[in-house]
Amino acid sequence: xxxxxxxxxxxxxxxxxxxxxxxxxxxxxxxxxxxxxxxxxxxxxxxxxxxxxxxxxxxxxxxxxxxxxxxxxxxxxxxxxxxxxxxxxxxxxxxxxxxxxxxxxxxxxxxxxxxxxxxxxxxxxxxxxxxxxxxxxxxxxxxxxxxxxxxxxxxxxxxxxxxxxxxxxxxxxxxxxxxxxxxxxxxxxxxxxx
Amino acid sequence: xxxxxxxxxxxxxxxxxxxxxxxxxxxxxxxxxxxxxxxxxxxxxxxxxxxxxxxxxxxxxxxxxxxxxxxxxxxxxxxxxxxxxxxxxxxxxxxxxxxxxxxxxxxxxxxxxxxxxxxxxxxxxxxxxxxxxxxxxxxxxxxxxxxxxxxxxxxxxxxxxxxxxxxxxxxxxxxxxxxxxxxxxxxxxxxxxx
Numbered sequence: 181x182x183x184x185x186x187x188x189x190x191x192x193x194x195x196x197x198x199x200x201x202x203x204x205x206x207x208x209x210x211x212x213x214x215x216x217x218x219x220x221x222x223x224x225x226x227x228x229x230x231x232x233x234x235x236x237x238x239x240x241x242x243x244x245x246x247x248x249x250x251x252x253x254x255x256x257x258x259x260x261x262x263x264x265x266x267x268x269x270x271x272x273x274x275x276x277x278x279x280x281x282x283x284x285x286x287x288x289x290x291x292x293x294x295x296x297x298x299x300x301x302x303x304x305x306x307x308x309x310x311x312x313x314x315x316x317x318x319x320x321x322x323x324x325x326x327x328x329x330x331x332x333x334x335x336x337x338x339x340x341x342x343x344x345x346x347x348x349x350x351x352x353x354x355x356x357x358x359x360x361x362x363x364x365x366x367x368x369x370x371x372x373x374x
Numbered sequence: 375x376x377x378x379x380x381x382x383x384x385x386x387x388x389x390x391x392x393x394x395x396x397x398x399x400x401x402x403x404x405x406x407x408x409x410x411x412x413x414x415x416x417x418x419x420x421x422x423x424x425x426x427x428x429x430x431x432x433x434x435x436x437x438x439x440x441x442x443x444x445x446x447x448x449x450x451x452x453x454x455x456x457x458x459x460x461x462x463x464x465x466x467x468x469x470x471x472x473x474x475x476x477x478x479x480x481x482x483x484x485x486x487x488x489x490x491x492x493x494x495x496x497x498x499x500x501x502x503x504x505x506x507x508x509x510x511x512x513x514x515x516x517x518x519x520x521x522x523x524x525x526x527x528x529x530x531x532x533x534x535x536x537x538x539x540x541x542x543x544x545x546x547x548x549x550x551x552x553x554x555x556x557x558x559x560x561x562x563x564x565x566x567x568x
Binding site: 358373 | 532
């Protein structure tokens, strides 16, 4: 029997740098990145099954009824969710899977998949996150303020995760995530001796 | 307040290659290696406080009475133990500590220090361990047979450890141990957010 893959859930507040860190992890490690399903319309250039699985609301609700999501939520009138089937297919064939999702979704996965390894990516400090979000300059002051409020709450949830990686530099955060992935493969319950 | 160090206990059957793997870990990482205390006589060239802490039996028993050992045992009429004080001093100042001890001692540390991270170094297979121990050619057939009997039992205890690292190659085993040390520093309960 082949060794099963490990499910990693990576989350963190908006602006912490999840995308940058995970793009580098992906470059360095053979791993399947979960693709979300959504009921929102595809944007220019977005492909079904690549950027998202685009579903109608009926299809989405059907999948909820079938228990087909690891987590799902609604934001601004659109549904988003993580379909279980492709994740499970990759785990079965021995590939590690990374879900990059927002904090509430990560908490949901904890309930649906208690065996998932959950990593919280945190800023070096709240002040630093404030600086990064304000520095973007692409949003209104009000929008930034709301993101920071959410982030403040999300940071209080960090202790509920298995690991907290502080994104001081991308290089160090990537090294930490890769070390966690390597270490988890050595967890006693995952190793069979011959 | 400074971050405390982490206590790692590394064990595995005789002949598995603990010494070789840990010498390389020591070369690559700043870590304190615990020094055992013993009542046996120093051998030629052995220095007190470097190779062992050499104690009289009275001193050893006094230390047991004071709860001064993380684990201790008697082999062929000599007492061996891991003194708690130097380990705790290094942990307090933020240095990670490695204890390399035999399997029964590692089980004892689990009880005295439930926060210790316990790693079991295992051979690729029992047959491979047999080959390595027989190949040494420095012991009688009977001594090798006894080591193998002990090893067989010890391998059944591997699932009680936190991690099992299979020593396929020294390089890979060293990388696994270093990844575990890096990952454990990211454990949520050890990270304080600011």
